[in-house]
Amino acid sequence: MAKADAALRDGPAAPLGVQPDGQLPLPWLADGLAAARQLAGAHALLIHGPAGAGHFDMAVLLAQTLLCESVPAGTAAARACGRCASCHLVATRAHPDLRLVLPAALRVQRGWTDEDDYIAPKGEAKPSRELRIDQVRAAIDWAQQTSGRGRAKVLLLHPADALNLSAANALLKTLEEPPGQMRVLLTSADPEHLLPTVRSRCQRLRIALPPVDQARAWLLGQGLDAPEALLALAGGSPLEALAWVQEGFTPALLSGLPRRVAAGDAAALQGRPIPRVVELLLKLAHDAQVQAAGGAPRFFAAAGLPGGTDLAALRTWQQALLRVARHDEHPWSAALLVESLVSQAAAVWPAPAPARGASLHSAR
Ligand SMILES: [Zn+2]
Structure with a gap:
């Protein structure tokens, strides 16, 4: 924290x-x-x-x-x-x-x-x-x-x-x-x-979230370049998008994250607040589920998502994430918890397929 x-x-x-x-x-x-x-x-x-x-x-x-x-x-x-x-x-x-x-x-x-x-x-x-x-x-x-x-x-x-x-x-x-x-x-x-x-x-x-154009303009005014992907990840909230950046989540880091997680690589998430890590992984799990069902992912760019999702392992992983999300205090050290959550993700994508075509890109 x-x-x-x-x-x-x-x-x-x-x-x-x-x-x-x-x-x-x-x-x-x-x-x-x-x-x-x-x-x-x-x-x-x-x-x-x-x-x-x-x-x-x-x-x-x-x-x-x-x-x-x-x-x-x-x-x-x-x-x-x-x-x-x-x-x-x-x-x-x-x-x-x-x-x-x-x-x-x-x-x-x-x-x-x-x-x-x-x-x-x-x-x-x-x-x-x-x-x-x-x-x-x-x-x-x-x-x-x-x-x-x-x-x-x-x-x-x-x-x-x-x-x-x-x-x-x-x-x-x-x-x-x-x-x-x-x-x-x-x-x-x-x-x-x-x-x-x-x-x-x-x-x-x-009160409501701003329209995308207004949110985008406000983020540009805050010094963010190309804020679209961050805004999608933040569910349309420019304040949230700004918080992600202030916490060190750069657009480059975030766009590469799904594949790193799928490969069991937790390095990019270590040292981050646990609620943020869990939020990010839940969003990734959500998008993987939607994409497996043929829909357009909401938070991450489709092109950056790994393919070959094992749906049974995905459900198990989501449940594990939700259990962590429900509890403020965790018996494990933060580093071990992140390691464990990401290693479970590796089972969701046993053999990540190559990147999907850029034509599926849906980041707003
Ligand atoms: Zn006054």
Whole structure:
């Protein structure tokens, strides 16, 4: 995990919310922001949509809009100005009326270990990936205090999927009757798995992934050359595609990966975060299955996939991958686990056939 965290911490911390020039941090959030005007009266709002659509940025934009001091009080603005004192405080995570509640692991990933409610791991190997009850209780205490700048207060929980059962239950009363001028914003890529009692107390705002052209243009703007293959691998999410690159997955490495895995060569995957390795191998297994059934692969270019798939071995491999995906902690060392998963892949392709014709190339 260390490698990925370091990559994301590099460089200056990006300011949050609308930029001083009025630009959105992610241009495709404009639609969601406009739709949110209809929900201006919601005390509790659940922002949901496919993974990698920019849930956190959307929530910050809404918080910034509610707090922006250029917007006349009592009116529903489409977006914050990005220039007033309040907007600046939001951008720098210093606004007294905005509380960001994130799992410790996400704070570490963003380099935000300076916050009041950041809980450093005590005697634990890794920072928590859950939103814990002590974080929620501290946020509820905060919610009771008077607004610092007298406008509104926004409690932002990201992602709500990370709320454990006791933390979710502790939040229910605040969701139902937020004190005073308080608004609660939650995010989720998988709202059907939230507690029904949490879901039912929120109004919903759906956000979407950008169209391919917009995603591609944004990635080019981030300095990625020929981002199409990465975008396909990331399921159409430019944020995900960027994360892959920041973790050291270059397009060249990824295009050669299916054949290396089929040959039992785990070197390219060693030292990578286990969830990423498993995600990548599951996507490869998915494509192998689709291709064996005569369909077009979704994540990898068809030309790069090995042929001669043993379907029984493929099913066994997929089950092994899913078992690993379900568990956060693994009894084995990461290196042994990766080695084992890749050696099982060699059985799926007992004798990889030569590359398929480039005419089958389907990368978007
Ligand atoms: Zn403003």
